[in-house]
Amino acid sequence: MSINAKLLASGLVLALLGAGFALTIDRSGEALIDASDRVVNDGTFPLARIEAAAIRADELSERFEREHRGDINRIVTREEATQIAEGLSKVMSELRTVSVNSGPIAARLDELDYGINRLRMADGEITRRLVRRELTQIVASLNGVAQNLRKGVDELRQNTVDRSGDLKRLIIAGSIASLVAGLLILLYLSRSIAGSIRQATSNLLRVSGEEQLAPAGGDAIAELEAAIEFVEVALEGRMQEISAGGRETARRYEGELQRQQKRFEAALNNVPQAFCVLDDTGRLLSVNAAFSHLFPSMKVGMSTARADGDPLLARLLAPPHHEFETREAADGRSFELRRHASPQVGGTIVIFEDVTRIQAVSREMERLSGQDALTGLANRARFYASLETMLRDEAIEGEIAVLSIDVEDFNTVNATLGQAAGDDLLRQLGERFRSLVPDDALVARLDGDEFGILITLDGEPGSKQRLARAVMESVDGRPIRVAGRPLAVAVAVGMVVVGRDDRVAGLDAARAMQNCELALQQAKAQPGRKFKAYRPELREELQAKQLMIADLRAALERNEFELHFQPFVDLRRQAASGFEALVRWRHPTRGLVGPATFIPLMEEMGLIVPLGRFVLIEACRHAAGWPGNLTLSVNLSPVQVKSQDLVTVVQGALRSSGLAAERLQLEVTESLFLDDAEGVLGTLQRLRELGLVISMDDFGTGYSSLGYLSRFPFDKIKIDQSFVRDMNRDENIAIVRAVMGLGAAMRMSVIAEGVETVDQLMRLEQEGCSEVQGYLFSKPRPASDLPKMLMEIREGFRTGRFRRPAETEAARAS
Known part of the structure; x- marks a missing residue:
């Protein structure tokens, strides 16, 4: 110590x-x-x-x-x-x-x-x-x-x-x-310090090589001073010896440094990137072989700022300077430059790398990443990116049109002709759509059977309509040959047109495509020509639809549905012959909602079967309390008829209400037979065996009515109201007359619906129609109004309200 x-x-x-x-x-x-x-x-x-x-x-x-x-x-x-x-x-x-x-x-x-x-x-x-x-x-x-x-x-x-x-x-x-x-501490320090000083004196003498000279004894400090003087003399001699040895060592180190320098230069020359070191004035301090090959006229010691220097190097080193950057040479080559100021080497290290080939490969990979492998068109990612770029491009003054095109029944092609045929169909459709638009427009395959078109409109009136028409007409009536056979193809088109105001308001690609997809959904849902342009109201309608769907799910549980009844009128007896049960929805805030609004939604949601069960059971319960000469008519949805338990439900409704089977009439539409016609006919036959009356509703508007009339003996035919309302047209009179003759020939009773005027009633009566229905007699009304409706109809015939004024006077005179 x-x-x-x-x-x-x-x-x-x-x-x-x-x-x-x-x-x-x-x-x-x-x-x-x-x-x-x-x-x-x-x-x-x-x-x-x-x-x-x-x-x-x-x-x-x-x-x-x-x-x-x-x-x-x-x-x-x-x-x-x-x-x-x-x-x-x-x-x-x-x-x-x-x-x-x-x-x-x-x-x-x-x-x-x-x-x-x-x-x-x-x-x-x-x-x-x-x-x-x-x-x-x-x-x-x-x-x-x-x-x-x-x-x-x-x-x-x-x-x-x-x-x-x-x-x-x-x-x-x-x-x-x-x-x-x-x-005690004072005594310890006195002895310890004196011993340390004498030990230091001995060590100094040992270092000088004079260990045999022992301290003279006495004061320890005096002994230490004498030893120091002796050591100084000894060290001076030693330093001279060391100096001579140091010169030899320096020569040895210098040779080693030169060998290391050569190895370093060899390593630099094997680096594929061009390398140089510049001082603050731009003078070359060091270069490697790749640099000399790239810039053969430049040597160490030369200034890169010289007017007669290498033009390529001057272009690459021109200001402004950045630590990392990419520059393009006059011949089109691209170079990456990396700069690093290094105090150790006394300048700035600059590394040059020719990345022309790497960039070409990168661009090709980028192109492939934005391309659909099957059709060669752009894919969804590239389509969205291009749309986003166009929406942000201030240079675009006109409108931007976005089209989404869906190939209808494409899965059927895959299922019947094979996936290879489906792929061929998609390739040919892509070529057709590509041929419709200029080169600066973008055509993409967005999904399996969905295409997209992105184009700027020329601003002429009707340009967007012409574009949509061209897309539709490119496939309508122009079959595509697939798997050795011509194939008729239909498409649905949704379009959104983005104006400058929309872009200023911040519309982005995701929102624009949502609007386009919404228009496409509406187009696919509508009959006939399947094209729809987006309107802001479509989103509001969809939101309203979603709200209504949510309300409908709870409506059955909350017993918000009720029945209204519209009378059938027997013209021979001049009295009501029965009533048709029609469902209404009494919404807590909307009030009374008609079936045209909610029945399609109930079918779409899969709730039409429980709703139909409610209507059937509730209607039978009401009808059981009517006079025995009044019949009940209930409409059946195609989904109900195809359900497995319809016959059981009908039997249960008759049994629980006590209504006689012959008083119940079930109405079905011709569209019922589009799918599984044999199964539908079997269900109707089992219902008829119960003693019910089966009526074909909306006769004459469907697909192959006569064929089904011959295959299933309906009890009644209902002439569609579209023929009754426009009976001034000769063709409609001819149809009514033909249906009346058909009913007589096949021993089926005929009823005409949609009678709203006395003239329509007179024409139907002249054609031999004996049973009618329509607003002329009554609108659908609650069950509590049935007695009133019966009296109003009988009173109407008695007072002549259902006759022309002249005929009424003649009847009274007689």
Whole structure:
């Protein structure tokens, strides 16, 4: 250990001893102060207050005893109670200042507090005897608490005296210990330092090679000085020897550095990137072989700023300068430049790399990543990116048209002709769509059988309509030859036109494509020519539809559906022959909603079967209470007829209501037979075997009505209202006449619906139609209006309301 370390350690030991001693005294002093505080706070002060309270209580007890020596069994008066309460309040004021830590004493004080408060609150409802006894107990309790506190005070005083003695003894012991420790440390330092100095003298002599020269003895410091002088002389000789050896070592290191330099230059020359080091003026400090090959006219020491230097290098190093950048040469090559200022080499390192081929490969990969592998058209990602770019391009002044084209029944092609035929169809469609638009337009395959077109419109009126028409006509009536056969193809087209105002408002590609897809959905859903241009109302309609769907899901559970009835009228009897049950939806906020609004949604949601079950059961229940000559007609949806339990549901409705089967008429439409005609005919046959009447609704508007009439013997034909409403046209009269003749020939009754005027009624009657239905007689009305409707129809015939005025007068005259 060095001398400084020994001195430091000794001082540290003394400091620690002193600090420990001071800390011990400080803690003992704090304990003594705390004991003194407890004598005052927990002893002397509480004792004084309790003794004062005991004196007041004793005075109050003596005064009460003195003033009431008479009848002690009397009830204390209010005035006496007030005096007692005032005296006790003074006692309480003394006790409230008392706070003791002793558990038993605190408990006694709580009991006292309770007893005093009980006596204060008595308010004249106790006897004098009880007051005297309570006061005596209070005085005794206070004296007992005071006696306990005196004992505690004595104990606290003794504890304080003991702690004071301990502190004095500690101070004496600590002083003696510190004095002894200081003397021991001083003795240790004296011997230790002298020994270290002599050891240093021996070491110096050993270093000089003169170990045999022993110290002369005496003062250690003098011996050390003599040794130092001797060593200085010895070291001077040694330094001369070292200097000679150092020159030889330097020559050896210089050769090694040259070999390292050559290896470094060889490594640089094998690097494929061109490399150079420039100083602050642009002068070449170092280059590698790739640099010399790329810029053969430039040598080390030349300035890159020279006018007659290499033009390629001048172009690449022209300002502005960046740490990393890509620059293009005059011949089209691209170079990546990386700059790094290096203080170690005294300049800026510049690395040149020809990335022309890499960029070409990158562009090709980028092209392939944005291209559909099957058709060679752009894919969805590229289409969206291009749309986003066009929407943000300020240079585009006109409108941007986005088309989404869906190939209808494409899965059928895959299923029947194979996937290869489907792929060929998509390729040919892509070529057709590509041929419709200019080169700057973008045609893409967005999905399996969905294409997209992105184009700027020329601003001429009708340009977007012409574009949509061209797309539709490119496939309509122009079969595509696939798998060796011509294939008719139909498409649905949705379009959105984005104007400058939309772009300024922040319309992005995702929103534009949502609008386009929404228009496409509407186009696919509509009959006939499947084209739809986006309107803002479409989104509102879709949102309204979604709200209505949500309401419809709960409508059945909330019993919001109700039945209305429209009469059938027998013209021969001039009375109602029956009623058709029509469902209505009583919405909590929309009011009464007609079936044309919600029936298609119920079919789309798959809820038409439970709704039909409700209509059938509820209608039968109502009809069971009608007169026996009135029939009930219920419409069946195609989904209902194709359900497995329709016959069971009908049987259950008849059984639960008690309605005779021959009074129930079920109406079906011709569209029912488009799918699974054999299964539908079998279901209708089982229903007919129950004794029901089966009627064909909307006859004449469908697909092959006559074929189904011949295959299934319907009981009734219902002439569609479209023929009745426009009976002024000869062809409609001819159709009505033909249906009447067909019904007579096949022994089927005929009913005409949609009769709204007396003229229509007269023409139908002239053609031999004996049963009609329409607003002329009544709109569909609630079941509660049935009696009224029966009377109105009979009264209408009686008063001639259903006749022309002239015929009415003639009838009255006859």
